Amino acid sequence: MVEELVGVVAAVGAGALVYVASAARIVKQYERGVVFRLGRLHGDVRRPGFNLVIPAVERMRKVNLQIVTMPIPAQEGITRDNVTVRVDAVVYFKVVDPSAAIVNVEDYRFAVSQMAQTSLRSIIGKSELDDLLSNREKLNQGLELMIDSPAVEWGVTIDRVEIKDVSLPDTMKRSMARQAEADRERRARLINADAEYQASKKLAQAARQMADTPSALQLRLLQTVMAVAAEKNSTLVLPIPVELLRFLERGAQPPARSAGQAETTDAAEIAEQAQTTDPAEIAGHAQTTDPAEIAGDAQTTDPAEIAEGAVDRTEQAEEALAELRRAVEQ
Numbered sequence: 001m002v003e004e005l006v007g008v009v010a011a012v013g014a015g016a017l018v019y020v021a022s023a024a025r026i027v028k029q030y031e032r033g034v035v036f037r038l039g040r041l042h043g044d045v046r047r048p049g050f051n052l053v054i055p056a057v058e059r060m061r062k063v064n065l066q067i068v069t070m071p072i073p074a075q076e077g078i079t080r081d082n083v084t085v086r087v088d089a090v091v092y093f094k095v096v097d098p099s100a101a102i103v104n105v106e107d108y109r110f111a112v113s114q115m116a117q118t119s120l121r122s123i124i125g126k127s128e129l130d131d132l133l134s135n136r137e138k139l140n141q142g143l144e145l146m147i148d149s150p151a152v153e154w155g156v157t158i159d160r161v162e163i164k165d166v167s168l169p170d171t172m173k174r175s176m177a178r179q180a181e182a183d184r185e186r187r188a189r190l191i192n193a194d195a196e197y198q199a200s201k202k203l204a205q206a207a208r209q210m211a212d213t214p215s216a217l218q219l220r221l222l223q224t225v226m227a228v229a230a231e232k233n234s235t236l237v238l239p240i241p242v243e244l245l246r247f248l249e250r251g252a253q254p255p256a257r258s259a260g261q262a263e264t265t266d267a268a269e270i271a272e273q274a275q276t277t278d279p280a281e282i283a284g285h286a287q288t289t290d291p292a293e294i295a296g297d298a299q300t301t302d303p304a305e306i307a308e309g310a311v312d313r314t315e316q317a318e319e320a321l322a323e324l325r326r327a328v329e330q
Helices: 002-023 098-103 108-126 130-134 136-153 171-213 213-229 241-262 267-275 278-288 289-298 302-328
Strands: 026-029 031-037 049-052 058-064 070-080 084-095 156-167
Touching: 002 213, 026 031, 031 098, 058 098, 058 267, 070 108, 070 156, 070 171, 084 108, 084 136, 108 136, 108 156, 130 156, 136 156, 156 171, 171 213
Parallel strands: none
Antiparallel strands: 026 049, 031 058, 070 084, 084 156
8 A cells, every 4th residue: 555655656746747847948048938828928928037837738939138130131232323332231139029029020030131131222222322431320320210110010129230341343443543543632732832832932031031131141051051061072062143143144235235336326327426516515414514525525426436345345244254154164
């Protein structure tokens, strides 16, 4: 009798152990359990920890509440400015209502993936190429709103969406490279021109300052000579002021003009000049009444003497210029 009682107790214990083993469910911290009793949603969502279900009557499905990182395959489309591009992105989402994620949609992961692909194609068609390359934050926000609107009914919330890469055709890449190069060259030229303008202003101020104090030009010349001599050069170049050359040119030009005038004076002109040798007129122009001075002025109207004097002055100017050139060459 005792043995039979012990056998019954053992059988009951074994049956209870099998029942507990088949009914026990462990829900992890990042999961939630949705229980179906005879095919119908039963009770609240089961919390993490140890849970029991009725074997063969209830069935539990676990839902992960962690943030899911899902890459969106590259989508090819035509932008609003008729440029063919390939854009891929990544979407971050998580389940906030486990019951809706199981009941309202067959596979919420697949549904989110398809919605993200169609939304990405729509964004490509509504945007321009410059927006895809530089204004991605606004596009990410628009893409997130487009995916999040239907995902709310599935018990899923979109955490964020990021456009990962934009692939352009090779021809478009070359065109953009040429455009960027031309823009950099334009900016370089503008900077160069601005630098030249500022330098010219400073040089003009320096020239005015040196004109007020001529000794400053000589000091600057000495500084230049010292800078050249510091390089251990065997040849020392001394610049000649341009004003000296201009002075010599001005000294050479008037005699040449006098000689030309002297060569073109014919007998009629000399006679006309001789007719004006009236002592009264000469005295009126010369403001003197000395006959000796009047006679001296009248004697200088000889064409031959005028021509000889002009030729002598021209030869002297040419000799001075030749000496100056030899000095510069040395």
